[in-house]
Every structure is written in structure tokens, then in C-alpha cells.
Amino acid sequence: QSALTQPPSASGSPEQSVTISCTGTSSDVGGYKYVSWYQQHPGKAPKLMIYDVTKRPSGVPDRFSGSKSGNTASLTVSGLQAEDEADYYCISYAGNNNWVFGGGTKVTVL
Amino acid sequence: EVQLVQSGAEVKKPGTTVKISCKVTGYTFTDYYIHWVQQAPGKGLEWMGRVDPEDGDTKYAEKFQDRVTITADTSTDTAYMELSSLRSEDTAVYYCAANGVFYYGLDVWGQGTTVTV
Numbered sequence: 001q002s003a004l005t006q007p008p009s010a011s012g013s014p015e016q017s018v019t020i021s022c023t024g025t026s027s028d029v030g031g032y033k034y035v036s037w038y039q040q041h042p043g044k045a046p047k048l049m050i051y052d053v054t055k056r057p058s059g060v061p062d063r064f065s066g067s068k069s070g071n072t073a074s075l076t077v078s079g080l081q082a083e084d085e086a087d088y089y090c091i092s093y094a095g096n097n098n099w100v101f102g103g104g105t106k107v108t109v110l
Numbered sequence: 111e112v113q114l115v116q117s118g119a120e121v122k123k124p125g126t127t128v129k130i131s132c133k134v135t136g137y138t139f140t141d142y143y144i145h146w147v148q149q150a151p152g153k154g155l156e157w158m159g160r161v162d163p164e165d166g167d168t169k170y171a172e173k174f175q176d177r178v179t180i181t182a183d184t185s186t187d188t189a190y191m192e193l194s195s196l197r198s199e200d201t202a203v204y205y206c207a208a209n210g211v212f213y214y215g216l217d218v219w220g221q222g223t224t225v226t227v
Contacts, residue, residue, distance in 0.1 A: 003154075036215035038155070045205055045222055046147075046155065051215030058212075089155050091216070097160070097169035099145070104154035 004029065004090055004102035011108040012080045020105045022073040022090035028100055030071035034093035037066060037075045040104075041086045049088075050075060077107070085109045112136035114144075114206050114220035121226045127194040130223045132206035139187040140164040143209045145216055146180060146191045150202040160209070161189055196227045 005023040012018040022029065022037075029035055035053045038046035048057055050066035053073060063078045073092070077084050090102040117131040132144060145160040159170035163182035170178055179192040189206055204223050207216035 003156075034214070038216070040155075045219040046207075046216070047219075048213060048215045048217045051213045051217070055213070057215075057217065087154075091155075091157065098171065099157045099160075101147075101155045101157055 002100070004092060004100055006088075006090060006102040006105045008103070009106045009108065011110055012077075013110045014080055014082065016080050017076060017078045018080060018107060019074050019076045020088055020090075020107070022075070022092070022102045024071050024073075024092055024094075024100070026071060028071075028092040028094040029068065029073050031095065032093045033068075035066070035068060035073040036091055037064075037073075038089045038091070039084075039086045040089065046089065080109050082109050112208075112211055112218050114208060114218055116204075116206060116220040116223045119224040119226070122196050124197055124227055126196050127192060128196060128200075128225050129190055129192040130204055130206075130225070132189040132191070132220050134187045134189070134208070137208075137211055139182070140184060142211050144180075144182065144189040145207045145209055146178075147205045147207060147216075148174075148200075148202045149205065149222075150199070153202075155205075158191070158204075163189065193225075196225075198227050201225065201227045 037050040040046045053068045115133045140163045146158040148156045161180040206220040208218040
């Protein structure tokens with residue numbers, strides 16, 4: 001199972017938007033609605049930000065949103081804030097009880 | 111409070127085996143799968159496998175299939191990840207995470223355990 005493809009880095013100025021892509025295949029991202037996104041600050045455990053492609057857990061700011069088109073899922077952070085600077089990872093169900101992560105994207109707030 | 115508390119850091123010699131624990135509190139242990147995730151220094155997250163604590167059913171990523179064993183002890187509400195034939199590339203932080211306690215995703219994470227080979 002190959003890792004999902006994410007851009008290594010993304011950046012934006014405060015209050016701008018940034019969108020991170022997560023590209024897989026029809027056997028994972030494109031085949032299921034089970035894509036979730038995680039935020040990880042240095043030295044910390046990952047935190048669930050989006051699940052089931054578009055759903056946001058309670059407590060996660062509505063600046064974070066998810067979408068999917070074909071084999072590519074996306075995470076958009078609107079109105080960037082300094083605390084959004086972190087690494088972001090997608091994960092998708094890949095069938096037969098397998099899961100696969102993306103390689104991660106480092107988001108920098110300029 | 112829902113918590114996953116992992117065992118402490120380990121230093122191991124190449125070729126040996128490490129076993130990390132993940133103690134669950136705050137919810138019914140058998141209700142949700144426990145997953146294990148590897149993060150090598152400066153690298154991304156990698157899914158290793160999962161266990162269904164209710165019946166012990168496991169699924170492993172192909173990369174780790176031959177060397178990893180994930181178990182669940184319902185008498186102590188603790189999940190374990192054992193990695194054998196350790197090599198330097200296994201130096202990493204290992205996380206356990208529960209799937210679906212509040213939301214359908216890895217929504218509750220342990221604090222991570224550093225293994226140095």
C-alpha cells in the first residue's frame with residue numbers, strides 16, 4: 001500500500017487561506033468516504049481535525065474544512081492564524097481493514 | 111476522562127524485541143479498535159496495524175506484517191504493540207490511538223513512546 005501524496009509544504013499570510021491536497025487512488029481516497037485529517041505540532045501527538053471527509057469534531061474551529069473530488073481529498077484552512085502552523089496529515093481507509101497515511105504537509109504562517 | 115496512557119521510553123539493541131503498552135481509561139475498552147502508528151525522527155506518520163479488543167482480531171500493514179504483534183488484554187484494558195528483530199530504522203515514536211470513541215477517526219491518542227534502537 002503506497003502512501004497518499006501530499007505537498008511537502010504550504011504557506012499563507014495571516015487571515016489568508018491555504019488548501020492541502022491528499023491524492024490517492026480509487027482503492028483508497030476515491031473508494032471510501034473515510035478520509036480524516038490530523039494536525040500535529042512539534043513534539044505533540046496528532047489531533048483529529050476532520051473525519052469522514054467533511055465532518056469537523058466539536059471544538060475544532062470552523063476555519064477548517066474538508067472536501068473530496070475523485071481520488072483527491074483536500075483540507076482548507078481559512079483565515080490562517082499563527083497557531084495553525086503545524087504539520088498536517090491525511091489518512092484514508094484502503095479496504096480490507098487497511099489504512100494509509102499521507103506523507104504530511106508542513107504549513108507555515110508567513 | 112478518556113485517556114490512552116503509554117509506557118515509557120525504551121532503548122534496545124538491534125535484533126531484540128520491544129513491547130509497548132497502551133492503557134485505556136474512560137470508556138469501555140472493548141468498544142473501539144486500537145491502532146498503532148510509527149513516526150521516525152523528522153518523518154511522517156505510518157499506520158502499523160490495529161486490534162479489535164473485543165475479540166483480539168488484528169490487521170497489520172504489509173510493511174510490518176512479519177515483525178509486529180498487536181494484542182489486547184481485556185483484564186487490564188491495555189493494548190500492546192510488540193516489534194521484533196529491531197533495526198536502527200525502527201528508532202521512532204510509537205503512538206496508540208483509539209478509533210471512533212467520539213468521532214469516526216483516530217480521535218483519542220496516547221502521548222507516544224520513544225524507542226531508540
